[in-house]
Amino acid sequence: MREQQAVTIVMIEDDGGHALLIEKNIRRAGVNNRIEGFTSGGAALDYLLTSAEKPDSDAYLILLDLNLPDVSGIDILRKVKEHPVLRSTPVVVLTTTDDKSEIQRCYDLGCNVYITKPVNYENFAQAIKQLGMFFMVMRVPEVAA
């Protein structure tokens, strides 16, 4: 997201506290992009799908927690990667589980990065900051709607 591309970070995280901590640390890494937070998978999907229809939509980067109460995060990942327009959106899975089969599944479904949220906050903050720095250098594809 060099030169501050018009990339909106869609954060799908049901826990308000987590969402805030992630936002704080991303900002501390120097990322100034707009962050849209959603606490339910359903709402996030609606938002993404309607945006994908629009001709002039932003490029997106999705931060996805798998542990959503209403829909399975895996389902959201699958739906995004099966959508003709949204499939090119980078998806960063950021979740508490470090189960190997789960990680494999996410990658099989097409997630771009899988990060395990550390319980230890320092590591957590560090990881988010590094993610932020990663965001600073990565390029996100233009949305071809």
Add this chain to the structure above:
Amino acid sequence: MLPAKRKSLLQTALLATGFGVLVLVCLVSVWLVREAANSGDLVADTLSYTADLATLQAEVRQAESGQRGYLLTGEAPYLRDYEAATRKVGPTLGHLRELTEDRPRRQKLLADLEPQISAKMAELAHTIDLAKAGQRTAALDIVNSQSGFEIMAEVNARIAAMIARAEGVLREDTDDADRATVMLFAVLTIGLFVIATLAVISLSVLRRSARETEQAYVLLAQANEDLEDRIAERTADLQEANDEIQRFAYIVSHDLRSPLVNIMGFTSELEALRDDLMALIDGRQAEGGQNQGVLPPVNETTLRRDYNEALAFIKSSISKMDRLINAILHLSRAGRRQFTAQPVDLNQLLTEIAASLAHRLQEEGIALNVSSLPQVTSDRLALEQVFSNLLDNAIKYMRNNIPGRIDVTVTDTMTHYLISVSDNGRGIAQSDLERIFDLFRRAGVQDRPGEGIGLAHVRTLVRRLGGSIKVDSTPDQGTTFTVALPKRWTPAR
């Protein structure tokens, strides 16, 4: 059906008897054959004996006729005949003596005969000598006298008697031999018959034994199959329970970890804020003095906001963890409470629950119809919790725009009652039908209060009551939960 030990004893007895009979038959046969051989020998001896006696007689007669001829004619051929016959008498007697060596009676008879023979031969020799010496008349005189004739008659009589006696013995011996043969035949036949009978009995015993063994095998195979089926059933049950525990552990570990991340995170934030706060305080204190501009001024508003925010999150996270742990304890306790089986009138139960929900039903404009429900034997409190929860959910997840309707109906199967709670609410997506029973999980639009505990609890309760629960739903049309309860349930299993 004889017990195995008795059976094998019987079989051994049969075999032993058969073998014994066989051995007996053999021995008897051997004995009889020897007897027959013996008799045969005796017969042969006797025949030889009689033949020799006849030969002896003939030889003496031949000598006599030679003598007569010579005496009458004086011709040499008659002399030759006489001499030839005389020469043969000795050896024949010798042979007879051999034959009678082990027959004392015969020996005696022979011993009595021999002097007569000798006398006769001596008489003949005498006359011949006389005739050879030219005294034919003297010789003829001797012949004419009866002495020679008497001796010959004596000899004939004795020989005839001896032959007759021998023939009698011969008949006896032959009879003996015949009898022996007949007995042999009889023994062989009887023996064969007995062995055949024993063999048949043994065979039938074996056959029956084999049939019984086969039956036992079939039963065993069947029992095995049944066992395998039951094991498969139990294993499936265990597997299901195990899977549920795994899911439970997974969910619990996640849902408890989440607030923890918050607590730790915002504690760290507070630490960072503390430094800023200290700076602010120092700045304030130095306001009156000269120490201005040493530290950059801290934005007081942001500080206040961040501080409150951090505290709020910490507190809410703590209470969330508390709620979650309570829910888990509640669930576990429900799993451990002692259930009792009593007759429960479901009609009455549902009426009571409906009464407690009456206010909400009226408020939401929901119609609740409960059809005639049967009586079951089960735990009353558990059933109350199950149906309260199902009705509560039905009320909670109605559609906003149409009058709500909940129906409670029952179906009767042989062993179970299937009680359905149907609503015309917002429905549940197909992919969520299993999820909703998981702890702390919910589905659909999240606009209603709840922890996502209810259905997990309901399932645990229903399971403990020996039943099962399943759900059917069409999104935007309605949902039906069906609880299968055994008609008569007992807690001990």
